[in-house]
Amino acid sequence: MEEKIREILSGVIHPETQEDIVAAGIVESISTDNGKTVVMLCFPKPRDPFAARIRTQAQQMIERAIPDMKGNVTVVVKEAAPRPQQPQRESTTRSVRHVIAVASGKGGVGKSTVTANLAIALRNMGYATGILDADIYGPSQPKMFGIEGYVPDAVQQDGNDYIVPAQSLGIELMSIGFFIRPEDALMWRGAMATNAIKQLLHQTLWGPLDYLLIDMPPGTGDIHLTIISELKLDGAVIVSTPQQVAVADVVRGVQMFRHPQVNVPVLGIIENMSWFTPKELPDNRYYIFGRGGARRYAAECDAPFLGEIPIIQSIMEGSDEGRPSSLDDPQVEEYYRTVAARIVENTPEKC
Numbered sequence: 461m462e463e464k465i466r467e468i469l470s471g472v473i474h475p476e477t478q479e480d481i482v483a484a485g486i487v488e489s490i491s492t493d494n495g496k497t498v499v500m501l502c503f504p505k506p507r508d509p510f511a512a513r514i515r516t517q518a519q520q521m522i523e524r525a526i527p528d529m530k531g532n533v534t535v536v537v538k539e540a541a542p543r544p545q546q547p548q549r550e551s552t553t554r555s556v557r558h559v560i561a562v563a564s565g566k567g568g569v570g571k572s573t574v575t576a577n578l579a580i581a582l583r584n585m586g587y588a589t590g591i592l593d594a595d596i597y598g599p600s601q602p603k604m605f606g607i608e609g610y611v612p613d614a615v616q617q618d619g620n621d622y623i624v625p626a627q628s629l630g631i632e633l634m635s636i637g638f639f640i641r642p643e644d645a646l647m648w649r650g651a652m653a654t655n656a657i658k659q660l661l662h663q664t665l666w667g668p669l670d671y672l673l674i675d676m677p678p679g680t681g682d683i684h685l686t687i688i689s690e691l692k693l694d695g696a697v698i699v700s701t702p703q704q705v706a707v708a709d710v711v712r713g714v715q716m717f718r719h720p721q722v723n724v725p726v727l728g729i730i731e732n733m734s735w736f737t738p739k740e741l742p743d744n745r746y747y748i749f750g751r752g753g754a755r756r757y758a759a760e761c762d763a764p765f766l767g768e769i770p771i772i773q774s775i776m777e778g779s780d781e782g783r784p785s786s787l788d789d790p791q792v793e794e795y796y797r798t799v800a801a802r803i804v805e806n807t808p809e810k811c
């Protein structure tokens with residue numbers, strides 16, 4: 461019987477390492493006494509965020525494969541002893557009410573611009589808001605907030621080292637761009653980038669925030685898996701242009717967040733660069749990238765549609781000048797505020 465259970469459990473894959481839990485040595489023991497079987501799981505990483513989900517999955521898979529075991533098998537997670545120097549997981553986002561990833565299938569669709577302007581819209585709605593710029597391949601938030609030269613201070617609290625986020629335009633901001641030169645970003649690979657992101661996730665001294673928006677790198681990759689596994693994300697929003705929305709990268713992004721072992725709610729799809737209105741023809745809308753693509757895709761993948769942002773010159777200029785356009789252009793602010801209000805509506809409240 462033990463062998464059979466072991467075989468069943470080899471079908472349970474850890475989402476971060478992509479290894480099955482038997483091969484990874486997570487199944488520590490399987491013992492049967494008086495007809496009751498106990499499966500002990502021990503995760504090498506202290507407080508592994510996937511532990512509870514894997515436990516449930518293991519239990520269900522055994523019960524489904526051997527219906528007689530229903531009620532007679534218990535899967536238990538044994539906590540590995542925490543390593544003392546390791547900063548506690550989520551220690552620095554404990555003061556944050558909602559952590560929301562802003563993702564896109566490809567670069568250049570306006571994900572960072574949307575993140576910056578959404579942060580301003582949320583701030584204008586009275587929410588304390590921060591941005592973690594984790595876009596390792598093109599960290600652009602420092603430029604958008606006019607603080608490119610910012611060097612984060614390091615402070616010690618209770619024997620732990622922390623880094624202090626920048627404050628700009630009423631937004632708390634931490635960026636991987638404070639630590640690397642943009643021209644070096646492409647050289648960052650694998651473990652180096654992952655470790656840097658982990659440090660930002662666990663050592664940034666955030667204030668009490670209502671919303672922390674994470675400007676994710678485009679696509680799906682190691683950095684995404686790191687963020688998903690190291691932080692409890694409350695939701696993800698996907699930014700796309702009308703013609704990019706159905707491409708495989710966007711679909712993969714949605715699937716990544718919705719993977720049963722990841723289980724981050726997709727709060728909705730934002731369409732950026734929906735149309736263009738020339739100044740001299742204010743009533744005309746030119747749908748240069750096609751019309752309604754994101755709305756259709758949102759319906760297809762059963763995700764809320766959060767709104768459209770047209771192509772507006774001041775949005776581009778604002779990014780270049782280090783002042784997101786929502787600060788100065790009421791029409792732009794209204795577009796983003798509509799999207800922000802829907803995000804607030806769709807974000808699950810915590811108890």
Ligand code: ADP
Pocket residue numbers: 564566567568569570571572573574598600732733769770771772773775776777779780
């Ligand atoms: P990503 O983060 O997806 O790579 P960016 O936010 O850097 O994309 O945007 C790419 C370019 O498009 C930037 O120059 C930005 O100013 C411009 N841009 C983004 N959204 C708009 C918009 N709605 N109207 C005008 N320009 C935009």
